[in-house]
Amino acid sequence: MQSPAAPLLFPLFLDLRRRRVLVVGGGSVAARKIEALLEAGADIALVAPALDAALRDLVRAGRITHLAPAFAPAQLDAAWLVVAATDDARVNRAVSEAAQARRIWANVVDDAELASAQLPARVQRGPLQIAISSGGAAPMLARHLREQLEAQLDESLGALAQLLADMRGRIRALLPELGERRAFFRRVLAGSAQSLLRRGDADAARRNVEAELHATTPARRGRVALVGAGPGDPGLLTLRALRLLNEADVILHDRLVSDEVLALARRDATRIEVGKRLGGNHHATQQRIHALMIELAQAGKHVVRLKGGDPFVFGRGGEELEALRERGIDYEVVPGITAAVACAAHAGIPLTHRDHAQSLRLLTAHARDGEASHDWAALAQPGQTLAFYMGVSGLEQLRDNLVGHGLAASTPFALVENGSRPQQRVVAGTLAELPALARLHGVQAPALLIVGEVAALAPRLHWFGAAPLTADDARCRRLPRAA
Missing domain, CATH: 3.30.950.10 (Tetrapyrrole methylase, C-terminal domain)
Incomplete structure (x- = not known):
């Protein structure tokens, strides 16, 4: 007999700051839910006959309140949301029924039929969040997708989201038309702000966004990333290297960079082999690499200089940075696993x-x-x-x-x-x-x-x-x- 289809849930982000959330359960599952709720600023009231060590520490620190040992429906009267996280099916059902009677959203862990709300798998970068839900039908699939997104989304996105949030009022005032704002955001996302935040230079990133905000005929600035490709096994590539390969317009790669690593790059990126061959003029080849990086960056391209192993271990990365700095080209370096x-x-x-x-x-x-x-x-x-x-x-x-x-x-x-x-x-x-x-x-x-x-x-x-x-x-x- 075919199982009923999972419900199509309506995604919603809740502002739980200073709002009461009742959590029923005192074990590790409840502790994980409480950790996420505390990040959102919720006022947590806990109901459980016994608490694990992590929850006892939170109670002692005054971060949550241990309301009672046993659940009673009246405990829901001040709550905006309830989470049932016990291993007792009867208690979980009682929480669900009491919540429905009061029109309070209830999350019942591992029981989609009793739950009126699902707590999704989340990917978080500062104020930027991505929530993934299967409607309770396949939670492991949701977690798998979350792991993939964790690998793809750079941590600097959180800082960029906060920067844009801080400037939101000025952006709307200076660019009142929606089309203008969309063009501005496209320029910012394609520009150097994220790269500057990645290296920890928040002031330069703000100046970059300010320049885009006031630009009348903006020109896209190119940049170069020296990226270590490691020894050849694509599984040994760093997350940052993978992200940059997916942002690149042009990839200048050594002869020994493996096809498997190159296959992870953005599909429409231009790939140019610049490797030095035995018996060739290495000095001339290196000068050609310098000229190519500079030419492409000055044309507004995002260039990844992909080098086997690590750029700074017998990779001539220092020479390449000197050439870029001399011409005022923006750059960053991503280390790789050296041979x-x-x-x-x-x-x-x-x-x-x-x-x-x-x-x-x-x-x-x-x-x-x-x-x-x-x-x-x-x-x-x-x-x-x-x-x-x-x-x-x-x-x-x-x-x-x-x-x-x-x-x-x-x-x-x-x-x-x-x-x-x-x-x-x-x-x-x-x-x-x-x-x-x-x-x-x-x-x-x-x-x-x-x-x-x-x-x-x-x-x-x-x-x-x-x-x-x-x-x-x-x-x-x-x-x-x-x-």
């Missing part, structure tokens, strides 16, 4: 360990003019982990530098190729075997080299993808053994 953290985690390698490594060094095998110059003697000291970026093409020289300055040839290493991606491979061994093992397995970029005692944990602690390839693998029997 050392992501690759190590997916290979089961703790970068620090009380027994093996008390410090971590992030290093690059290449500088602006070729091979990086490091203090190799310092890198050869024990008790540390070395994480080398962009080192696949110079493994033999790197190994020789470390061993030549005192690091034991038996020191463990792990090469993590395509870390966090479905095609991840890990090659593990000792420094003596490093170049030969990498050649044997054809390791290619992107790959991160981890050197130190912690790398020896990879064969035992791996959890993602295939087990690490080692010198004990049947294909590696003829490799030179560690000294």
Whole structure:
């Protein structure tokens, strides 16, 4: 037999400030309802024979009143709303019937038939609220949608809503026509105010909105966000990065940013690959990136400069910010999970360990003019982990530098190729075997080299993808053994 259709409820936001709400029930469910009601400024009267610890604390603090141990219909006489949150069906029904007799809205937890009001799943950003209800038919679906919206809606929307609320009178006075106000709000929402609030600059955001309010022929200001795409797994993207990808007009992305991450961006955004390729003129390519960012921002575009890993860890993000600042372009930076953290985690390698490594060094095998110059003697000291970026093409020289300055040839290493991606491979061994093992397995970029005692944990602690390839693998029997 088909269940009756859920009722189509009329959505309504109530002003409960200083208005009495009766809550019947003293457990954790009642406590959750009371928490939301207190945020709305309600005067809470509680009826229950016993209270859980959180509710007892609220009573002692004078934030709610414990009215009585048992429900009586007369307790509803001063109430605007009642919530029945007990595990006793008879009490809940008595509350519902008494409320109906007095024409008072009643919410009965987990019993849609007895309830005349539903408390929805909410997404809140300051004064801005989104309420989601299934009419009591599918509360888990409503919660699921709330979780999705929580991920999509930036916290700065609350500050923007409050700013616009504070200016509401002036906005209506200066822009009396509805069409003018709509155009103004479109400009504000497409402009820099939210970005300024996101970085905590409320004064600049107010000035931005004021400028839009008085603009006669407003021009859209462009901006650039340097966004870390992480190691490639789209699940590791930050919420802020996801939100900016959905606001972007143009995405300038590195070659190694995964298709799965790009698929999360706004569908109609223009995507331009600006990655540097092996053997190319990296300096010229970087200058082209600077020119593109500036040109697009000056044309009023919202640009996301999407970089693998983190923009400020061997990502040349500092150079790009300097170029933007020199031309007066508005910018922000969203960090990403850098390769050392992501690759190590997916290979089961703790970068620090009380027994093996008390410090971590992030290093690059290449500088602006070729091979990086490091203090190799310092890198050869024990008790540390070395994480080398962009080192696949110079493994033999790197190994020789470390061993030549005192690091034991038996020191463990792990090469993590395509870390966090479905095609991840890990090659593990000792420094003596490093170049030969990498050649044997054809390791290619992107790959991160981890050197130190912690790398020896990879064969035992791996959890993602295939087990690490080692010198004990049947294909590696003829490799030179560690000294």
